[in-house]
Amino acid sequence: MTARISIAQxxxxxxxxxxxxxxxEDIVLTRNGRPVARLxxxxxxxxxxxxxxxxxxxxxxxxxxxxxxxxxxDE
Numbered sequence: 001m002t003a004r005i006s007i008a009q010x011x012x013x014x015x016x017x018x019x020x021x022x023x024x025e026d027i028v029l030t031r032n033g034r035p036v037a038r039l040x041x042x043x044x045x046x047x048x049x050x051x052x053x054x055x056x057x058x059x060x061x062x063x064x065x066x067x068x069x070x071x072x073x074d075e
Contacts (some may be wrong), residue, residue, distance in 0.1 A: 002026040004035070 003025060010017055010029050017027055017039055027039040063071075 002028055004028045004030055006030050007036070010039075 003020070005013075005017065005027055006031050010027075020040045021027055021041050026040050028035045029037040029039065
């Protein structure tokens, strides 16, 4: 779904428009009725196992060996 919003209206409702874009809506900003910019959702960066280094694992946690190694790896 694409919404067309004037720049003046976007200034007044910017935080709400960002929330709508985060939810997946495509927002086209217009100046004098002409499209000039787009506000859209960016996909989240995937979490790499190395980013989780230093987390403590419980003894009863059952994960595949390669995942456990990735948790315990010092980088």
